[in-house]
Amino acid sequence: MMQEGGDATRESIRSPYDRRIVGEMPVASARDVEEAIVAAQRGFDVMRKLPRFVRADILQRASDILRTRKEEAARLISSEAGKPMFDSRGEVSRAIFNLSNAASEARSFSGEEIPLDMDAGIFQYQTTGEGGARINLDGADADKLRAGARRIGIARRFPIGPILAIAPFNFPLNLVLHKVAPALAAGNSVVLKPAPQTPLTSVLLADILREAGLPDGALSVVHCPVPLAEQMVRDERFEMVTFTGSAKVGWHIKAIAGRKRVALELGGNAAVIVCADADLELAASRCVRGGVVYGGQYCIGVQRILAEQAIHEEFMSLLVRKTAACKVGDPSQEDIDVGPVIDQGSADRIQQWIDAAKEDGASVLLGGSSANTVVQPTVLSNTRSGMKIEDEEVFGPVLTVNPFATFEEAVRRANSTKYGLQGGMFTNDLRRAFQALENWDVGGLMVNDVPIYRIDNMPFGGWKESGIGREGTRYAMQEMTEIKHLMINYN
Template sequence: MNNINSETIWSPFDGSPVGLMPIADEKDVEAATVASIEAFGVMKALPRFVRADILDRAAQIIKRRRAEFASTIASEAGKPLFDARGEVSRAIFNLTNAAAEARRFVGEEVPLDVDGGVHEYQVTGTDGHRIEIEKAQLQELKASRQRVGIARRFPIGPILAIAPFNFPLNLVLHKVAPAIAVGNSVVLKPAPQTPLTSALLLQVFEEAGLPQGALQVVHCSVALAEKMVRDDRFAMVTFTGSAKVGWHIKSISGRKKVALELGGNGAVIVCDDADVDLAVARCARGGLVYAGQYCIGVQRILVAREIYDVFCEKLIAKVKSFNVGDPLVEGVDVGPVINEEAAKRISAWTEEALSTGAKLLCGGTRSGTLVQPTLLSNTTPSMKVECEEVFGPVMTVNPFDNFDDALNRAASGNYGLQGGLFTNNLRRAFQSIEEWDVGGLIVNDVPIFRIDNMPFGGWKQSGLGREGTRYAMEEMTAIKHLVLNYS
């Protein structure tokens, strides 16, 4: 970038400076767009083994710089070190998996002899039911088979990737790695709170040998980001973030492809045949990982009345055992939320629920950006802590008497990203996937379960399209169909 203006990135925990990030102005954004267009011409001509080798080298470089990446994520995102290290490990897998997919990602042969078309012929059945075809017709029928269709996938062009703050490395790579794997170029607009990790990632790809301009990082204003969304020189925009912003992006994106990975308010159903200790441990982890700032985090828990009391007793004890504090200190489980504005909103939603009949089981307080892990019961579907996305360390837990009622409550509302179901009853599992409109249903675990090659995305307001390496590669390519007549 030519612009030498920089912005200080601050720690969400204590407000200390983490680093400086150059600010992209309008000229910088235009230069990045032009460079990405030029780099696409290079990228689409690269053999797949070259693209795969670049991704593999990037994985090895991040592995070598693992501690630096984890420290940067913990500092600028406020993510506890344990979880930051986990994100780096996932990023390494994401890159190596993209490299593997780049080598094997193919189109398909399309059968063209499934319809006779203009060929009319007569057949005669014998007593042995053997079909007789007139010799004169045989040549025509043979000719109809001498066509082959080949559907090939091609990269579509420069991709605009807009990333969230909560996974500043791995969710960025869910966009960047598949784009590179298929031969697209990328302009990356990182979250304003966490651009330093993206700057490190750019260094990695440069060292890995990615062609110049194939990855551009622009830390810019919302207005300039919207200008890029509207710019038809981009073939696609892929966004992860809030539902409100995501659907606004779709409304202004014009003719380009759009992929949206948006919010959720993850529900978990715990049936009377569940392993209670497993369900408690996973729900606590699922609701409090990264202070609940996780679109597939556990937010609503519905428990069979027969086990409700013992479940709540164990869950309260588990939640109280989580260490809250400085994300850079080893052993801290829950760090700050991203800023004080978010902390105030989370606390306000909790107070609003309590004022309208909810019961506080534990937590409910905050200090600055540290929100104490909170459990609420006696909540209703109309409360914000149930019907909206809290995006903080707050969970609701309520009993149910009838599985159908619990399933209906879990499936209700505007979101449908992932859900969890604890049961050993396969009939309930299959009923749930039929009736619960979620992108992923996790049986005997919580919604946060995600392996990075899974198809990932949501129904309803939770998004459009799918991430997960091969699925994102399909979104970032288009089909050309070649028909050969060799008769």
């Protein structure tokens, strides 16, 4: 499952916190990439013929094995992604469920019966009597018509073929599984290109799946340079490419992918609306959790907060106090909330955006500084459209908070972005919740919670520049299968 030629070069994978070496990873060559694709073709021929229960049993065994190796996986994620241990353990727990849920879906995922006797006029047009004579709907031919309508349609779903999965660094196990698990559950094979910063977790997953009985060629891990990754995106032997990452890279992938299917889970700059009737303690706690923990490196992380004028000052005070209480430091320590961002370039960019917002009139209520790859949890006010910190995806521990006068104004401002992944709002007024659902173009709206809420079986995906397609096991399986329709005349 690990594609590596005998003369492969190796790359040191380093912790983003202190630059210590976490492990070594072979770098795939063009020959390795070709071998992976050929292996995926062979693997698909095996996977597509496996009974449902076999695929399900493999996935369930993998879930059970991962449970026994939970601490090992969590420490690896923390080391190579810089994720605090609490969140690393949470990711592994989600991955255990993700595999088990994929096993369940492998058993139950199916097509449907298509009714073919819904309209008499269409049936008369499609069929004729003996010698080509038309059937009389109202006369003696009525019984013949009823007998002739004994047709059944069955729409069955079949796996489409080898799938190229390109994964991000921020959830190096569970976001990988959002691609790999449904693909295998449906009977496809996968070539996985993990994020360059976090390939070791993908190798661990591949080892677990191999131990669980996954056939050779069903999953290959390819750690390769960008030109070879683009070559795979263009390769017509793949039937689909599924990508999670930045909008810029995602839309480039779509442009070069050719005829194959493309699923894109891209960026966001999620907003949260806090209404005057909300539980402010809950709203502030969840906004901190969703905005700065793990360095804010969530595509659905809280970035923009809009608080109703009547409670704006009170909420802002709570938000700053709770953000200031976050512990910052070495992610391998048990009580740390905020560790490093993934690399120095990301830390520098986030700092530049904060500084630019300050120069443009934003007020720093907390934080605003960085040291090496650690960006201090930051709260800004007086931000507005036109600032990168408002318009783009910061992907860092930065929150903006501003007041709103009317709910309609809040929804308009929350929606005034090129992204549309998920949003959150805190209110006890269901009318407002449904008003927001109608007018806020996001793939998921969380009421009395923040946008980072995600259970792994729910549909997940975005509007606008946040992507196309849906993840969540069953929904991803629909993307990764094709329908064949069977009609049987059993009269």
